[in-house]
Amino acid sequence: NAGVMQNPRHLVRRRGQEARLRCSPMKGHSHVYWYRQLPEEGLKFMVYLQKENIIDESGMPKERFSAEFPKEGPSILRIQQVVRGDSAAYFCASSPNRGSGNTIYFGEGSWLTVV
Amino acid sequence: QKEVEQNSGPLSVPEGAIASLNCTYSDRGSQSFFWYRQYSGKSPELIMSIYSNGDKEDGRFTAQLNKASQYVSLLIRDSQPSDSATYLCAVNTGNQFYFGTGTSLTVIP
Numbered sequence: 512n513a514g515v516m517q518n519p520r521h522l523v524r525r526r527g528q529e530a531r532l533r534c535s536p537m538k539g540h541s542h543v544y545w546y547r548q549l550p551e552e553g554l555k556f557m558v559y560l561q562k563e564n565i566i567d568e569s570g571m572p573k574e575r576f577s578a579e580f581p582k583e584g585p586s587i588l589r590i591q592q593v594v595r596g597d598s599a600a601y602f603c604a605s606s607p608n609r610g611s612g613n614t615i616y617f618g619e620g621s622w623l624t625v626v
Numbered sequence: 627q628k629e630v631e632q633n634s635g636p637l638s639v640p641e642g643a644i645a646s647l648n649c650t651y652s653d654r655g656s657q658s659f660f661w662y663r664q665y666s667g668k669s670p671e672l673i674m675s676i677y678s679n680g681d682k683e684d685g686r687f688t689a690q691l692n693k694a695s696q697y698v699s700l701l702i703r704d705s706q707p708s709d710s711a712t713y714l715c716a717v718n719t720g721n722q723f724y725f726g727t728g729t730s731l732t733v734i735p
Contacts, residue, residue, distance in 0.1 A: 543724065546725075551724055552727065554714065560642055567721040567722060585730060602669055604723075613658070613718065614660065614672060615656075615723055617662075617669040617670050618666070618669060619669050620668075620669045
């Protein structure tokens with residue numbers, strides 16, 4: 512499967528725990544985007560990364576959230592000390608490179624539930 | 627002002643009719659425009675991309691772009707019940723892809 516791979520698909524965490532969401536981009540893609548979608552709401556941009564580099568994190572909450580895309584391995588979105596309001600679908604998307612004319616393709620998403 | 631605006635709907639059309647979905651965007655420098663379809667509980671799926679003014683057709687789908695009016699639309703001909711979904715308009719501006727909140731479409735058999 513050459514598509515964008517996300518795991519876990521579903522994750523349940525208790526308040527105060529940490530959540531780690533992983534994303535492997537489509538083959539040949541080196542750019543990764545993370546979006547959050549709350550129930551009945553639109554996609555909200557969180558962060559845009561290239562290998563070993565955060566390009567744009569203007570959509571990331573200032574606290575508890577971090578993202579990385581190491582030289583080897585998947586991109587990881589980390590949420591520390593989760594709260595009920597973090598319950599959402601988190602989508603990763605990838606593109607081959609930067610700039611206009613690119614298209615982004617989404618993974619199947621990771622659904623986080625905080626209890 | 628939001629970067630990308632869509633009517634949230636819901637939009638209901640009878641089977642076989644034309645569904646028309648509209649989107650406006652705020653940044654005149656935007657170069658790339660996309661329509662995604664999202665079924666409930668699923669991820670967005672790319673339907674169409676358009677980069678130049680005018681129409682672009684792909685099967686039953688036609689995307690229309692008017693950069694002067696900052697307006698993008700999607701027409702779905704011969705609508706089918708399987709087209710019932712939320713349709714997201716997306717605009718590529720600089721580093722980001724901005725999404726509208728989506729229009730919910732229901733095709734009534």
